[in-house]
Amino acid sequence: MSGTPLLSLAIWVPILAGLVVLATGSDRNAPLARALSLIGAVAGLLVTIPLYTGFDLHTPAMQFVELKPWIPRFNVNYHLGVDGISMLFVILNSFITVTVILAGWQVIDSKVAQYNAGFLIMSGLLNGIFSALDGVLFYVFFEASLIPLYLIIGIWGGPNRVYAAFKFFLFTLFGSLLFLIALLYLFISSGGSFSILDWHRMPIGMTAQTWLFLAFLVAFAVKVPMWPVHTWLPDAHVEAPTGGSIVLAAIALKLGAYGFLRFSLPIAPDASHELAGLVIALSLIAIIYIGFVALVQEDMKKLVAYSSIAHMGFVTLGFFIFSPLGVEGALVQMISHGFVSGAMFFSIGVMYDRAHSRLIADYGGVVNTMPKFAAFFMLFAMANAGLPATSGFVGEFMVILAAVEHNFWVAFAAASTMIVGAAYTLWMYKRVVFGSVANHHVAELSDINGREFLVFVLFAIGALGMGLYPQPFTEVMHSSVDELLRHVALSKIQ
Amino acid sequence: MTLAEMQFQVPDLRLASAEIFMLLMACLILVGDLLVKDEKRTLTFVATQLTLIGAAVITFASSSGETAYTFSNMYVGDLMADLLKLLLYLTVIVILFYSRGYILERPQMARGEYYSLALFATLGMMVMISASHLVTVYIGLELLSLSLYAMVAMNRDSVPATEAAMKYFVLGALASGLLLYGMSMIYGATGTLEIPAIAERLYMGQFDKGILVFGLVFLVSGLAFKLGVVPFHMWIPDVYHGAPTAVTLFIATAPKLAAFAMVMRLLVNGLIVVSQDWQAMLIILSVLSMAIGNIAAIAQTNLKRMLAYSAISHMGFMLLGIVTGVVGGDARFALNAYSSAMFYVITYVLTSAGTFGMILLLARGGLESDELDDFKGLNRRSPWFAAVMMMMMFSMAGIPFFVGFFAKFSVLQAVVAAGHLWLAIVAVAFSLIGCFYYLRVVKIMYFDPPTNTSPIEAPLDMKILMSANGLAVALLGIFPQVLMSLCAFSLLRSL
Numbered sequence: 001m002s003g004t005p006l007l008s009l010a011i012w013v014p015i016l017a018g019l020v021v022l023a024t025g026s027d028r029n030a031p032l033a034r035a036l037s038l039i040g041a042v043a044g045l046l047v048t049i050p051l052y053t054g055f056d057l058h059t060p061a062m063q064f065v066e067l068k069p070w071i072p073r074f075n076v077n078y079h080l081g082v083d084g085i086s087m088l089f090v091i092l093n094s095f096i097t098v099t100v101i102l103a104g105w106q107v108i109d110s111k112v113a114q115y116n117a118g119f120l121i122m123s124g125l126l127n128g129i130f131s132a133l134d135g136v137l138f139y140v141f142f143e144a145s146l147i148p149l150y151l152i153i154g155i156w157g158g159p160n161r162v163y164a165a166f167k168f169f170l171f172t173l174f175g176s177l178l179f180l181i182a183l184l185y186l187f188i189s190s191g192g193s194f195s196i197l198d199w200h201r202m203p204i205g206m207t208a209q210t211w212l213f214l215a216f217l218v219a220f221a222v223k224v225p226m227w228p229v230h231t232w233l234p235d236a237h238v239e240a241p242t243g244g245s246i247v248l249a250a251i252a253l254k255l256g257a258y259g260f261l262r263f264s265l266p267i268a269p270d271a272s273h274e275l276a277g278l279v280i281a282l283s284l285i286a287i288i289y290i291g292f293v294a295l296v297q298e299d300m301k302k303l304v305a306y307s308s309i310a311h312m313g314f315v316t317l318g319f320f321i322f323s324p325l326g327v328e329g330a331l332v333q334m335i336s337h338g339f340v341s342g343a344m345f346f347s348i349g350v351m352y353d354r355a356h357s358r359l360i361a362d363y364g365g366v367v368n369t370m371p372k373f374a375a376f377f378m379l380f381a382m383a384n385a386g387l388p389a390t391s392g393f394v395g396e397f398m399v400i401l402a403a404v405e406h407n408f409w410v411a412f413a414a415a416s417t418m419i420v421g422a423a424y425t426l427w428m429y430k431r432v433v434f435g436s437v438a439n440h441h442v443a444e445l446s447d448i449n450g451r452e453f454l455v456f457v458l459f460a461i462g463a464l465g466m467g468l469y470p471q472p473f474t475e476v477m478h479s480s481v482d483e484l485l486r487h488v489a490l491s492k493i494q
Numbered sequence: 495m496t497l498a499e500m501q502f503q504v505p506d507l508r509l510a511s512a513e514i515f516m517l518l519m520a521c522l523i524l525v526g527d528l529l530v531k532d533e534k535r536t537l538t539f540v541a542t543q544l545t546l547i548g549a550a551v552i553t554f555a556s557s558s559g560e561t562a563y564t565f566s567n568m569y570v571g572d573l574m575a576d577l578l579k580l581l582l583y584l585t586v587i588v589i590l591f592y593s594r595g596y597i598l599e600r601p602q603m604a605r606g607e608y609y610s611l612a613l614f615a616t617l618g619m620m621v622m623i624s625a626s627h628l629v630t631v632y633i634g635l636e637l638l639s640l641s642l643y644a645m646v647a648m649n650r651d652s653v654p655a656t657e658a659a660m661k662y663f664v665l666g667a668l669a670s671g672l673l674l675y676g677m678s679m680i681y682g683a684t685g686t687l688e689i690p691a692i693a694e695r696l697y698m699g700q701f702d703k704g705i706l707v708f709g710l711v712f713l714v715s716g717l718a719f720k721l722g723v724v725p726f727h728m729w730i731p732d733v734y735h736g737a738p739t740a741v742t743l744f745i746a747t748a749p750k751l752a753a754f755a756m757v758m759r760l761l762v763n764g765l766i767v768v769s770q771d772w773q774a775m776l777i778i779l780s781v782l783s784m785a786i787g788n789i790a791a792i793a794q795t796n797l798k799r800m801l802a803y804s805a806i807s808h809m810g811f812m813l814l815g816i817v818t819g820v821v822g823g824d825a826r827f828a829l830n831a832y833s834s835a836m837f838y839v840i841t842y843v844l845t846s847a848g849t850f851g852m853i854l855l856l857a858r859g860g861l862e863s864d865e866l867d868d869f870k871g872l873n874r875r876s877p878w879f880a881a882v883m884m885m886m887m888f889s890m891a892g893i894p895f896f897v898g899f900f901a902k903f904s905v906l907q908a909v910v911a912a913g914h915l916w917l918a919i920v921a922v923a924f925s926l927i928g929c930f931y932y933l934r935v936v937k938i939m940y941f942d943p944p945t946n947t948s949p950i951e952a953p954l955d956m957k958i959l960m961s962a963n964g965l966a967v968a969l970l971g972i973f974p975q976v977l978m979s980l981c982a983f984s985l986l987r988s989l
Contacts, residue, residue, distance in 0.1 A: 025877070071900075073978045074907065114877070136903070140894040147888060150933070154941040155873075162941055166933060173893075173929055177922040180903075184910040184918065 060483030223256030242349030329398025364438030527606025658736025673716025679709025783810025871944025
């Protein structure tokens with residue numbers, strides 16, 4: 001398979017499929033649009049499988065590299081490649097796209113073609129972000145991916161969708177504009193290269209590193225999101241349609257964290273060490289404070305949104321401990337969170353489609369009318385709380401272990417979230433699912449159908465499989481993570 | 495000087511053959527149109543388009559790629575001029591296609607004058623682009639301006655149009671006065687009106703610095719007025735808003751190319767030695783334009799007015815490319831900076847033409863559709879044209895994969911290369927603010943329900959051209975290299 005441009009296929013197959021779906025036009029052709037979207041999404045997933053099977057575990061170097069000149073005027077190249085850090089996200093993203101198309105199968109009945117096309121194009125753009133090795137190419141995908149999500153939230157979202165869509169777009173754009181200046185600065189000071197790998201090797205003085213680090217921090221902190229720039233996320237989640245929430249939680253939040261690994265740590269290692277305390281502090285605030293905020297939410301989507309912020313706090317914490325266990329734990333946590341939060345949002349979507357409410361108070365005793373659903377929801381709630389044998393446990397455990405080696409009190413603070421996390425998730429679950437049937441809406445609920453069952457099974461395979469046997473996920477990361485940390489340990493100041 | 499030396503020289507007419515052809519044809523069409531009946535006015539339209547195509551062929555065929563002067567060094571032909579002229583013809587051709595339906599529905603405008611005035615304005619811009627003498631610059635500029643004043647006032651029963659024309663004329667005359675005064679000062683300081691000779695004398699140090707800088711202030715003010723940058727922007731919103739949309743389309747596109755050429759000829763070709771002085775002035779104008787243009791645009795409910803403020807901010811952004819050419823007397827970055835500005839102007843014209851074209855596309859039955867609310871729910875009425883308009887808006891906002899992103903990108907890299915990091919940060923901060931109102935147009939088209947559900951009726955040629963315009967914005971955003979290197983190459987051969 002060496003000659004096949006796999007990464008290009010992973011990017012352009014979904015985008016082209018999206019354009020084809022767009023061409024089906026009005027809702028008269030909705031069944032055709034759905035079928036084509038599913039074919040496109042599955043094809044997009046299939047082309048990413050060889051990335052895993054053909055992956056060389058023993059090298060930290062970029063694999064499946066494609067390098068072609070794109071804009072020679074500025075030495076910008078169409079430079080793609082994945083290592084052990086980014087490869088899994090390409091597959092995860094393509095997988096999530098399939099579930100999103102399935103999740104919106106019956107629920108979305110207006111402008112079906114545009115909805116599905118939006119997600120397919122988004123999927124291609126996100127794959128582009130994870131595989132870009134050129135600064136401009138990364139940035140272009142990074143910003144372009146805002147457009148489909150803006151439209152998805154704004155067209156198919158809830159009552160306050162316009163506010164949420166604008167807030168989402170402008171917040172993230174604010175971060176990425178400073179990032180653009182940082183890229184241009186690196187371009188000029190590296191003597192005219194936009195290659196991220198060149199920037200990794202380039203010596204940079206401490207002052208410049210600090211400014212670069214801060215510019216990256218703003219861009220990625222907004223995207224992760226870290227406290228205190230997280231406020232766009234609950235709004236976006238609450239207003240977005242189910243599919244939008246799934247992509248947002250499962251993939252879009254990972255972009256910020258991925259950015260830390262690809263830009264902040266290797267380009268500004270000295271500043272990263274210097275300012276690690278700041279990031280760790282922000283992460284702990286996210287873990288603890290946002291955990292408590294999640295506890296008092298009355299809207300289920302908001303609750304899961306806040307829990308996402310807390311979980312992403314673990315990720316940033318893991319990165320800035322600078323130990324292999326921490327970084328790998330954080331990566332596992334990112335992928336696990338992709339499955340679990342996606343499944344949580346899908347569960348809430350399943351209930352919302354039937355009862356048209358996301359308020360916890362409107363439910364109660366759902367287990368009586370939807371037993372199969374309650375079983376799946378239980379599984380994902382447990383995974384969200386970090387129960388052993390689910391994927392949620394592995395990542396958090398690894399990060400906490402790494403934190404103990406780093407500093408006991410940091411570990412202690414982070415571990416406390418195991419309790420808070422269990423509390424808010426399970427308490428919500430108890431109020432929604434258990435008890436007697438709360439009202440006639442709940443009494444009229446019908447259990448999940450075959451399509452929803454299929455989506456749940458897909459998510460469950462991910463969450464359980466990773467929890468029981470994380471080896472296939474972690475083994476591909478080892479050499480890349482080791483290489484990254486070896487690189488970060490070296491000073492770039494000359 | 496002996497009699498033998500004073501012999502009359504026949505200027506090299508071939509160099510200016512496109513201008514001569516344009517002049518002849520414009521006069522011919524002006525007179526010929528008198529003999530054409532109203533129902534056969536299509537003839538005038540066709541003749542005008544053929545004239546533009548003919549001029550394009552002549553310009554292309556006579557382009558040698560070398561810099562050459564004629565008419566006693568009053569006229570210059572170089573690669574930059576050829577490229578800008580070709581783009582100018584293309585822009586005017588597109589404008590005329592877009593405006594045709596709009597004009598036919600308005601009896602007072604449905605005359606041949608629109609076409610002949612457009613040709614005279616084009617001729618004026620061609621002269622500006624090829625001017626190498628202060629008087630030539632002025633002649634070209636006046637020919638353009640006078641044609642535009644008349645075009646704005648063409649719908650003569652319309653009160654807003656008449657008011658806009660008055661404002662445009664009075665303020666335009668003032669600006670011409672400023673420019674002329676500045677030119678006279680520069681003549682006083684250097685003793686010549688020829689632009690290359692001015693540069694040479696400045697280089698040799700044979701000039702009076704006090705008078706020169708005094709004149710420079712007036713010159714920059716006049717240029718700023720014509721570009722429409724703050725604080726000389728007052729006319730832009732009123733004229734854009736009040737003029738018939740077909741004329742707004744004209745004012746908002748083609749003259750920007752000529753204005754760029756004028757800035758290049760006067761400031762870069764002529765006054766590069768005192769670049770520190772005019773760069774400092776332009777930085778202030780640029781920052782103010784980005785600030786006021788972007789902030790004021792947020793408050794507008796009329797799309798034409800909003801785009802007017804957006805134009806102010808875009809011209810401010812373009813100036814960033816001009817001010818970063820010379821850093822501390824070092825002109826290493828000049829080519830990079832000026833070609834970025836040129837790329838910015840060209841892509842702005844492309845996008846702006848599409849945006850105003852869309853307003854014309856929606857305006858049917860003699861009514862305007864220039865309020866933001868007229869675009870409500872466009873996605874339900876026509877998903878394709880909503881998508882085209884969305885591409886225009888994202889391009890103007892500078893979001894990839896649309897060409898506007900690479901325009902901003904190339905100017906910003908020139909700014910960062912020149913070491914003005916703070917200027918780049920200011921520029922992106924105002925771009926972020928600007929993003930809000932472009933996003934609002936997308937919101938209105940996509941998130942709001944339509945108030946008018948009638949399908950869009952427009953001539954087929956306009957629909958095709960509009961689609962091509964949208965695709966160009968997207969395709970140039972994916973493959974910007976060709977246009978970028980064309981700009982860089984033409985400037986490399988001309989500077």
